[in-house]
Amino acid sequence: MPLGIVLRRTPGVTRWARYAWTAAAVLPGAGPAEWRVLRREGEAVEYHAATLTLELHGAETEAYLQALSADVPSVFVVMRKTDGGDQDDCPLDVLLVTASPYEAQDYTDSGEEIVEKVPMPEGLAAWVRDFALEFHQDEVFIKRKRDKKRVDLKEDGIGDPRIGKPADIYASPALRKRRLQ
Structure with a gap:
């Protein structure tokens, strides 16, 4: 399903960041867009990015x-800062939108991508729910069983033909070489 990504630009709160950018909404079934202004409220501007x-x-x-x-069903928007260009008008490349929190978490590991959580509209939530319920299969839990063999009875080195006497089990290899010479 095509989803339009709405990014919101608000004035920055520090002198080092002129603007703050956040993913504000998604538009299910949206057509193509390239940073089209959707709404202005004072200094805040929303773009269909x-x-x-x-x-x-x-x-x-x-x-x-x-x-x-x-509590709030959400999709996740993955973005990355652009290299060069006008940082005030379109400083982010929108890379991916996903309904999987696990996939979104994978993108946070590198620290290069920005992952924003955006509430799902009701129609989109119903579409995702219908898909998940139709194709979901519970994985059967299979408990592993231990071998019947008792591994705790074995003493390391006992029965190994390369070891001459029990004292050699814990002997240093350097000492052993000197004794053999």
Whole structure:
């Protein structure tokens, strides 16, 4: 499903950051856009920065159900600061939108990407829920069983033909070489 990504620019709170950028919303079914201004409120401006495709995969339904069970069901927008260009107008490249909190967490590991949590509109939440319920399969828990063999009865070095006497089990290799010479 195509999702329009809405980024909000507000005045910075320090002299080092002229503006603060956040992902404010998603627009399900949006058409293509390239930093189109949607709304202005004083100095705050909202842009339809990009339209990306939200892809759902049957193997990740557990992650989708986890996102839907949160207090506020959310999608995650992954962004990266642009190199060069006008940092005031479009300082971020929108890379990905995902409904999986596990995938979003993977992107936070490097520290290069910015991951923002954005509330899902009700229609999008229903679409993700329907997909997850249709394709979700619970994994059967299989408890591992121990071998019947008793490994605690074995004494290290006993029965090894390379070891001459029990005192040699803990002997230093350097001492052993001197004794053999």
